[in-house]
Structure formats: C-alpha cells, structure tokens
Amino acid sequence: MNLTDPIFTDADAARAHLENLQWANGRNCPHCGNVDNSVLLTGKSTRPGLYKCRDCRKPFSVTVGTLFERSHVPLNKWVLATYLLSASKKGMSSHQLSRMLDVTYKTAWFMAHRIREAMRDDTPFPMGGNGTMVEADETFFGREKGALPGRKGARQKNKVLSLVDRETGRAKSFVVSNFKMETLAPILTANIAREAVLMTDEAHHYKAVGRTFAGHESVNHSQVEYVRKDQPAIHTNTVEGYYSIFKRGMRGVYQHCGVQHLHRYVAEFDSRYSNRSGVGTDDTARSDKALSMIGGKRLTYRRSNGLQAA
Secondary structure (H helix, E strand, O other), rough: OOOOOOOHHHHHHHHHHHHHHHHHOOOOOOOOOOEEEEOOOOOOOOOOOOOEEEOOOOOOOOOOEEEOOOOOHHHHHHHHHHHHHHHHHOOHHHHHHHHHHHHHHHHHHHHHHHHHHHHHOOOOEEEEOOEEEHHHHEEEEOOOOOHHHHOOOOHEEEEEEEEEEOOOOOOEEEEEEEOOHHHHHHHHHEEOOOOEEEEEEEOOHHHHHHHHOEEEEEOOOOHOOOOOOOOOOEOOOHHHHHHHHHHHHHHHHHOOOOHHHHHHHHHEEEHHHHHHHOOOOOHHHHHHHHOOOEEEOOOOOOOOEEEEOO
C-alpha cells in the first residue's frame, strides 16, 4: 500500500474508510442497535462524521463503542499505526511509532496496545475441523513478576502455549500459569476439534488429553528425533517456526514485556501469522481486518489505586 494514500494523511478519508469497514452491512447505531435508520448531522458546530439515530435519538460516530472512542489522535494516524503494526513481521516498537506518527511515546504505547487488542480474535473456530493435524508446543518469555533475582529455570519465566493448524496456517496462543495437564487440557479441548490429530513433542502433559482426539502423534526431541517421515510427516516444526518469529520480535523489537500485557503481544503475533502472505493475505487486507475488529472493545488504561489497568 502507498503510505501517501489519503486514508493515512487525511482524517476525513480515514473516517470514510473506517465507516466502510465497520458498517459494511449497514450503519448500525451503537446505542440501540438499529441499522440504517440514522441521519448525518451537518450543523456548523457539529463535528465531522456525527450521525443521529432516528429511533433512540442519540448521536454517534463510527468510533463510538470502539477502541478509538474518545481518542484525541486523528483517525488517519490510527489507520496508519494499524497498517504499520500489521505490516511489520516482527512488530514495531512504540518509540518507532512515536517517531513515524509524530506523537509522544506514551500516546504511541497506548495506541499500539489498542491495536493489539483489535487484533485479538476470540471467534470460536476449532482447529483441525477436517481431521487435519494441529501442532501444540510451549515456550517461555521474560520473567514472572516477583521472580527472585539471579534465579533461573522454568518456574521463574512467563509461559506461553501455542497451537498451529497445519492446513489453514492459523495460530492461537495462550499465556498460562504452568504447563500442568489440568491447565493445558481445557485449552486444547476447547480449541481443537475432536476429529483432529494432535501433534506434540514427548512432553508427558499431552498424553492423557491426546486420547480425546482422533489421533495423537509425537516426536522425541530428547532422543534427537525431530521429523518422522510418515504420511503426513510427524513433527512440530511449524509451531516452532512460529516461535522463532515470536522470539525475534519480542527480544529484538519489544525487548521487555510485563506478564499483564503479554497476552496482547501474543495476539499480535498470532494475527500476523494467521493472516500472512503465505496463506493469501497481504498487508492491506491484514490491516483492514484489524480495523474491522475494533468494535465492542474498550481499553482505557485508567489508574486505580495507583496501578495501571491491564
């Protein structure tokens, strides 16, 4: 996409673009839910893009009830920030966004987290629905809050579980407190179809839950087994490839991340991986998908008892 496109430089063009994405099925009132029963207000003192519902008589714009509501940042900068974050394979730091958007670091940080929240896809969609293979693996990043200085080992680190559907290329990750069977099993059963084949390494916590699926295959990394050339091949290389992108981004771009924000960072990497060019989605389509998902989500970061909201 051309970065001189009017949607990146003009607030009115950006608003029209958002309206096309948010109201693709009709202009709905966020207050009462009625569709295509509103009128554009054109008074001299009326801000651009303001409509009034004929049913509930309340005014609204395309940002009401979305992550962009009450923001003083021009909409064209929101659209540009969403595109930049969606198009950068390993992410973009808030300092870099601050320089490119000409906003303060604090504003860029807030914007980036709101965009990550838009990228979070909670739509129920069990993986492996056609009896295909779903790879599962876990990794660590950073240190848990309260970890003792100098201590090493898994117990001191933040923990992430990831699932990757081999057929669709879709990834979904979860920040978890531990890798025990009672923690992982509900996540696997809720997100993987029963007819799927679970693909893991030799970790014992997958064995019991693996029996609930159509099949469970594993490779033994401790015995230097990484691929078993069956049909289809038995390996966890796909999810490990996803982790290689995740780790490069988190260590090379973001560097530091508190556990209270980690779930949004993994949502960001999930979104880009699941909608990458390899599965037929370009940068523009990836950005538009994120913009279409800003509705019904709010992230205020208001302070309570001296703490910042997660």
